[in-house]
Amino acid sequence: MQKFLSSFHTALDYLEKATYAVVILLAGLLLFNTTLGMFFDHFVGESIPWTEEVNTLLFIWVALLGAGVIARYGGHIGVDTITERFSSPVQYGFKVLHALLALVVVWVMVQYGTQLARFVGKSQSSLYLDINMSWYYFAVPVAGLILGIFSIAYVLPDPRKKELNAQPD
Template sequence: MKRFVQALEKLQITVGVLFLTVFFVVILLQIITRYLGISVLWTEEVANYSFIWAIFMGAAVMVNRREHFNFDFIIRKLTGKKKVSLNIFNDLVLIAFNACILVLGIQVVREFWNYTWATIPEMKMGYIWIAIPIMAGTMIIYSVSHLMDHLKANKAKEVSE
């Protein structure tokens, strides 16, 4: 499971960096073309949608690394089995929350798949919205991996006691 999670994280980082690069290049293009008085209609839309993808991929990676903003004052005060139990509870809450996001995200993708971009009618909005279930699905995978680690740690605490 660890290798799969590492490979998945690497893929998400690559995709996120790719979309962040697209965002940066398109914004530069927009600045240059506005300065030159040239109207390029699609730059704002491409920048927005590439930023969405970059953020969603990065958010999932942050769940895996446990680097999101959190209140850890309770966790820092707990030790042993209590700390592991709270971590298990947190993982279960994350799994449940992301399962809801996954289901709702799939519904959104189905509903809006055939909508088109305003400036590039050949592009489907589904390509943007699919980032939501991908993010939620990978967050579930990362949380299950953490849960398995915490269950092993909990079992080790029981054996040592």
């Protein structure tokens, strides 16, 4: 079991780094696109009509992918000042409850996000870029999968570390 957990967390390290790389790339493109739009608007005197669409698309992906990654460290819904007052087994119970609630949200994101992306993709495209709107909506199920994987990892101990993440005795 220790070897499996170690391999699982090692694979998650790679997934986390890859997701961070994508988020950094998209955030850089978001910054560049915003700067380009502001430059044209203020110095050239004409705004680029598609910059807002591109910014919206990039921001959706950056926000949702980033939210998925921080789940690995319990970075969502938490009241640490209250839970820290309990014993280690109770704290671990809160971690499990947190992960279970997150998995319910993940199921909704993946199930209905995929349906929405497919439905919208059949009939809608963006105004200026004329790209399929499913590119906007597929961020929801993709981020949901990442959120789910990292929510599970949040409660599983990492044998590569000396402490087992407040695992009960």
